[in-house]
Amino acid sequence: MDWRQLWEICSAPDNVPIVALIPLLAFYIYLAWRQAHANDQLIGQLEADPALAKTHHRKTWPFKPGWQKEVHVWPFLLRIEFLGAIIVTIILMIWSITLNAPLEEPANPNLTMNPAKAPWYFLGLQEMLVYFDPWIAGVVMPTMIIIGLMVIPYIDTNPLGSGYYTWKQRRFSISTFLFGFVILWVAMIIIGTFIRGPGWQWFWPGQTWDHNRLIYEVNRDLPDEVPRWLGGPITSNWAKGVFGAIVVGGYYLIGGGAVYSLFRRRMAKDFQRMSLLQFSLMAFLWLTMVALPLKMSLRLLWHIKYVWITPWFNI
């Protein structure tokens, strides 16, 4: 256990935000979960008792007839904003006094940093470089993330859960977002920051960064792994391209069928509300997101590098 190494990583000034992000995220997930739980209980109670549902003010906070429904912004909101500004200023001041912004040696194109890391908020994408070619990890994925986020309001047709925390009424959308944000984005950043060392190799926390470590990994492509009884391994470039297209296309077809089946059975109302375009867009984006951990496990567990090989691009 190399404590010094661990301390060096955790106390690197630019890593401190990530160290701060973990407890912050945990706290806010807890805060959201607590309110979602309370709301869900209230919803259950009101659904069981229609008479109460007609008269109840439908919030978990107390409200009595005669209380004012609205409050003045001055001072009830402005004092919170003012207080917030003061607290942020104090935190920022203390942080700036105690911790210096990093400044390395002058830029030198002839002296490569190892590991050369992107800013911490892009480390998730850099981690993806291990599993995907740069055009996917660096260009297609960020574009898909942005487009995927932007279409969310147009493909989520569930009218429930607007303006309050809930879990029961939005299981699919919330678990999808949590998966994308916490597991695929934040966890990858944490891996990229704390785990990845020289040569972008995997070093467990507390393991010494060995700059001379070599790992002999034989990564193979899926067409080479096709077993003999299925006619493999595939050797011609032409056949490799067709094989990959079938595998990738098949993933989306079978996956799309599975999502369809799931929605039709478990989320019939949501499915009814969605147009065909909304549904297929949602299924495509969802399957693309799920493809990330699938490709990662292909690589980590079976040492498979590419699934689809063509003369122009590899996936």
Added chain:
Amino acid sequence: MADENNANGKNGNKTGLLDKVTTGVKDDIQALKTDIPAKAKEQIEGLKDPTKTQVYTSIFRHKHDDTPRNRALGVLSNVFLHLHPAKINRDAVRYSYTWGMGGITFYLFIILTYTGVLLMFYYHPSKVQAFRDVLYLEHDVPFGKILRNMHRWAAHLMVIAVWLHMFRVFLTGSYKKPREFNWNIGVLLLVFTLLLSFTGYLLPDDQLGFWAVTVGTNMARATPLLGHEGPFGSQLGMTPYNDVRFGLLGGSIVDANALLRSYIWHCIGIPIVASVLMIVHFWRVRKDGGISGPAPVMLTEEADKPRRGPKAAGE
């Protein structure tokens, strides 16, 4: 009195004039002794209520008395505060619902603008001077170190605050009708926040920034169609000297032009675009009906029924 004395003297007119002057002066002195103190006293009394002075009434367009009307006017007639409504839902001020992250993000943007402008006084975006300027700032400029620290940490905090803001907005379903468009503006603001931080990373011109930006922009080489190493790039005539990476860096390597470009994007280009988007974002928050909640919970069976109240009429 003056007339009686004049009647007996040869030089009645002259003495009369002198007399007139002396009595006049005496009169003035008398007035100074009595009227001016009285007037001054009256005016000082008036100053005890500064809200009645002309200066005050010219600045603030309403009275300061603690009445509901004045509380509302205090918000509505102030250019900075009138982003708020005069009154809000009593539960909307609950921190557990809003987390305050949108406001904190905006406040951090203000801090970053302020510290950023101060930093610009000491910084030249050229290969010769950039790194030296940062050294000078850290060691010689009074409060230069804390200035740079605050700018850096506020930027990191802003990234975290934006993420948490988006997380909250998602969990409360606040992107749902009628706020779909504002969610999209928010996604763009998220992208611009990351780009602002990323373009600032190169400016100290040290190893950290240089290699982070090298790693980051190397991905642009692999852009499909537009990068010389991306799929179909070379078929479309892309080389290291005309592809999208060349456009970003102003050259084929991260050098003086890249430094200048990232400086201009960082200090002028992106802040202007982001400010415009922020204006739209805040304006839409109001136009879409203020913050989304905490709203009364909806029951599952109500999902496809028109909502009660004025909104039902519109749909």
